[in-house]
Amino acid sequence: MNASTLWIFLPILTGALLLFLRNQRWVAFVAGGLSFLLALTAWLLPIETTLALGSYAFKLSSTFEILGRRLILTTNEQPILTLIYGAAAFWFIASPSVDKAHRLAPLGLVQVGVLVAALAVEPFLYAALLIEVAVLLTTPLLLSGRDKPGRGLLRFITFQTLAMPFILFTGWLLRGIEADPGASALIRQAAILLATGFVFLLAVFPFHTWIPLLSEETSPYLTGFVLWVFPTSALLFATGFVDRYAWIRTAPQLPQILSTVGALMVAGGGLMAAFQNNLGRIMGYAVILETGFSLLTLSLLKTQGIDLFFLLFVPRLLALALWALCLDILRQNAASLSLQDVRGLARPWPFASVGLIFAHLSMAGLPALAGFPIRLAILEDLATVSLSVAAWAFIGSVGLLAAAVRTIAILVAAPAELAWEARESWPQRLFIILGGLALFGLGAFPQWVLPLLNRLPAIFEHLGG
């Protein structure tokens, strides 16, 4: 058996088959269950080691040949597979509670399979092609046959598609650099093309506009999934470049560029969030801020290594999933997510409102919540390198905090005669309570995820060593 068959082709095939299943509870159960099993096998099952089950012996081989190229999944990739499929299980299992399983679970499973293929493909530059395939799957995921396509979706497709030619072309230049490492003109050209590609892929200013537009136009839960899966894969892809090419890793300008772009995204995202009048757009800007923090952690590679980069993953996942779930509940029961339309919704929808606020505060880095320990560590380390960058990162967090205060104020501003009640369904309450507990648990005991996080850096040969 082959590792690619298990972690790439099986989810893609299952996702495709699930499109034909109409019962959304079953769809979510199968997709979530399979994702959980894949996460578990990635954690427990060794690759390239013969295992015996009674008289039956088998070995998961790491390499799969396809059209003259290879998909390689080794033991180094297993922790990230655990994280990716574990997170996907979380998204899929909660999806029926907001009536989104029939769209999210099948297409989301296919997307995750394609993005794992992007992690595995050699030469790894071809990941740009696979990411583009995953992007194209987003349209039916986000847009039902009844919705009109909005500007956000079109911009998302456009910007992500524009990234691909730049990155593929960089690959050709990189071959030239490998042959002649001293070719400074070639290095400059490759750096410019690569940076342009990732500006599109990571939604760096001014190509970030699709994120708030998409968050406003479409279902928050589906958008939340897209905003988790694409920035995560793009960040891993970008870090892969830094890891593989010594000229990028050792470039003296790299930390400066990453910290400037990261600070711009954090400060811009946080401050813009503070002035938004739509809860969906606030979530979108929070995602921009989070991507900025990831870039800031990459700017600290030389002093802190890759650990901070990975430490952001789990708190971000929990906060974003809970935020998207709660927003979706509110959106289904309000005319829109504009502040005017959600005024006073905390009384009829207290679980969703409280969950939304906790998720928001966690992303803003408030103490006692999951985002706080890592945010504190990043700010401390940034301050030792550059006080101004640390200050801008702090300002961004304050901006997001201000948006949270505005959200609280508007959600509780109900007329006195409106009674408190809880209209959320039991599954919705259950997922919100579990999500909230996880945020508090991880805030109080961040070491809980260390067994997983300690193994994650192995995916990068040079940065993780």
Add this chain to the structure above:
Amino acid sequence: MLLNWLAGVLILMAGIGLFVSRDWRWNLGAMALQYLAAFWLVHASWPLAASAVKLITGWMACAALGMTLASARTEPGKEHGWRDGGFFRLLAAVLAGLVAFILATRLSAWLGIAPPIAWGSLTLMAVGLLLIGITTQPLRVILGLLTLLAGFEITYAAIESSELVTAAQSVITLGLALTGAYLLVAAKEETPQ
């Protein structure tokens, strides 16, 4: 070589047609011509069978979009005449072709490819960018992206001949066309122009 220049001219004419006309029938006809010319330019770097993949995929993309638009019983988009931006669009497309012609010599020297191939590729990319840049209409955005990628594929074919890349690019071309078809079905209450 002469045929390559003819293919470049065909690309420019198809690009102008695509950019100037608002009738989807003419647009898809221009796209089909573009893919024919792109096939010829890719054939300069690749064997016939591999380059034919580009042609077939491109035409399938046009067919998918055309069938969606035809089944939506869409009337041809209203032509507003030269005074309503037609002349501006014509001028912009011609300028894009000229800029591509000027840049083609540099690209040709940089990558070591023939000048007509570089010109055809850059013209397609420029027209694609123009299309994407001036509209929010789903059909035209998708046509712009397909045009841009067709232009990129001509240059990329000269430097990369992997079968996996060819397959992935074909999947992306078809995927974009199907995405366009899906967006058109979703937006069928709006009249595609």
